[in-house]
Amino acid sequence: xxxxxxxxxxxxxxxxxxxxxxxEGFTAHQLSPSSWNRYxxxxxxxxxxxxxxxxxxxxxxxxGTAVHNSVEDLCNLDLSxxxxxxxxxxxxxxxxxxxxxxxxxxxTFLATPRHPRWKDEMITKAHDGLVGALNILFSKSNIxxxxxxxxxxxxxxxxxSIVLANxxxxxxxxxxxxxxxxxxxxxxxxxxxxxxxxVADLKTGNPPKQKLNEKVSRQLRFYRDLLKENNPDHPxxxxxxxxxxxxTVHRADGPSVLAEALEAWEGMRPSPTPLExxxxxxxxxxxxxxxxxxxxxxxxxxxxxxxxxxxxDEVVSTIRFDPESGAALFQRMPPVGDDxxxxxxxHRFGAILRDQALTQMQELxxxxxxxxxxxxSARVDGKIVHLxxxxxxxxxxxxxxxxxx
Numbered sequence: 517x518x519x520x521x522x523x524x525x526x527x528x529x530x531x532x533x534x535x536x537x538x539x540e541g542f543t544a545h546q547l548s549p550s551s552w553n554r555y556x557x558x559x560x561x562x563x564x565x566x567x568x569x570x571x572x573x574x575x576x577x578x579x580g581t582a583v584h585n586s587v588e589d590l591c592n593l594d595l596s597x598x599x600x601x602x603x604x605x606x607x608x609x610x611x612x613x614x615x616x617x618x619x620x621x622x623x624t625f626l627a628t629p630r631h632p633r634w635k636d637e638m639i640t641k642a643h644d645g646l647v648g649a650l651n652i653l654f655s656k657s658n659i660x661x662x663x664x665x666x667x668x669x670x671x672x673x674x675x676x677s678i679v680l681a682n683x684x685x686x687x688x689x690x691x692x693x694x695x696x697x698x699x700x701x702x703x704x705x706x707x708x709x710x711x712x713x714x715v716a717d718l719k720t721g722n723p724p725k726q727k728l729n730e731k732v733s734r735q736l737r738f739y740r741d742l743l744k745e746n747n748p749d750h751p752x753x754x755x756x757x758x759x760x761x762x763x764t765v766h767r768a769d770g771p772s773v774l775a776e777a778l779e780a781w782e783g784m785r786p787s788p789t790p791l792e793x794x795x796x797x798x799x800x801x802x803x804x805x806x807x808x809x810x811x812x813x814x815x816x817x818x819x820x821x822x823x824x825x826x827x828x829d830e831v832v833s834t835i836r837f838d839p840e841s842g843a844a845l846f847q848r849m850p851p852v853g854d855d856x857x858x859x860x861x862x863h864r865f866g867a868i869l870r871d872q873a874l875t876q877m878q879e880l881x882x883x884x885x886x887x888x889x890x891x892x893s894a895r896v897d898g899k900i901v902h903l904x905x906x907x908x909x910x911x912x913x914x915x916x917x918x919x920x921x
Contacts (some may be wrong), residue, residue: 540888545781546693547694548696555783558795560791561792561809564915567919568920569805574629575635578625579621579638582642583619583646584678584684584698588682590650591679599669602669603665603669615871622636632906644760649760650664654667655677656701657674657678679700680713682699682700685699686743687742695735695738697717697751700715700760712752714756716758716759717757724759737772738773740755786920787918790917795814800815807890807910826896830848831858831890832888833844833846833889834846835847837881841868842877843867845864845867846866848863848865856912858888865890865899866899868901870904871904877909890909895907
């Protein structure tokens with residue numbers, strides 16, 4: 517190969533590695549299932565997510581990470597000093613591990629500049645999710661239904677023996693595609709003999725009513741296909757979504773998605789200017805980048821994006837604000853053109869700010885900021901809007917050129 521090369525490590529089964537050479541000038545961006553989804557929803561949303569803007573913490577994501585990491589630690593436990601018939605050890609061990617990861621996630625969550633209220637009460641749901649995940653592992657190990665307090669050291673070693681890899685990184689040979697594999701487990705027959713591999717992705721969210729969501733199916737097949745590409749001598753492989761809330765397993769079948777992923781990768785190349793926006797209720801509803809995107813506000817002006825009946829986003833200037841009571845009077849600032857410039861209007865409305873929204877507003881005022889403000893998820897109640905822990909108050913700063921390195 518001519519010219520300089522760079523090295524890329526590709527993770528394969530059994531923590532072995534293959535090293536590939538890549539040509540100089542390779543653009544270091546990678547497609548993952550989540551970035552693919554963002555790009556498909558709205559290319560501009562994907563572009564904004566790559567600009568190094570402050571990210572928003574999510575309670576469901578934090579809970580999911582705590583459960584995932586707890587499962588990983590339990591699968592990696594060193595039990596060599598334990599007696600095979602010991603029981604009663606798993607519930608306190610699992611609780612201690614989950615409590616530790618819950619604390620780690622809480623610290624990370626609260627250290628994130630953009631975060632809603634931390635909900636400590638959700639640890640009960642996290643515990644149920646961990647138990648659900650362990651029950652699926654028992655089933656896959658041919659142990660069947662068993663109370664956690666009755667699980668012996670020997671039985672857990674049986675579980676550990678089918679876990680071939682956990683929380684591993686998969687990359688395509690050219691480095692363009694990557695994903696994080698939750699679990700790779702042996703697919704046992706009724707006699708306990710492995711007949712192949714299962715690519716398993718643990719899901720702590722709502723399970724499907726019938727079949728897998730298409731994007732979830734694509735994610736699972738993406739992991740399956742990368743694993744097969746990295747391991748050409750693989751046994752039979754299939755992918756499953758493991759839903760811990762109701763302990764159901766949903767298989768993802770279908771053709772390879774890698775060619776489709778590589779096509780999307782081409783459109784996701786870094787760009788100095790924003791990619792196309794596709795504003796709509798689904799695309800914009802839970803987008804965390806609206807304070808930097810003028811397109812949704814233009815769509816609201818043009819009537820192609822409805823405002824929302826109970827919760828709505830606004831771009832405003834501040835007429836009055838009382839930091840003691842949290843009472844404010846705002847003026848809506850409609851867009852002029854398509855690039856985020858604003859005009860004044862006669863539309864004014866009162867607001868009551870509490871908790872996080874009040875803190876964010878005070879921080880903006882204290883910083884000397886006097887520009888327009890983005891109000892995220894304000895709750896409409898007659899002529900008054902309410903903002904609290906569920907909301908965001910951010911400077912309106914439309915991003916029209918890349919700031920990423």
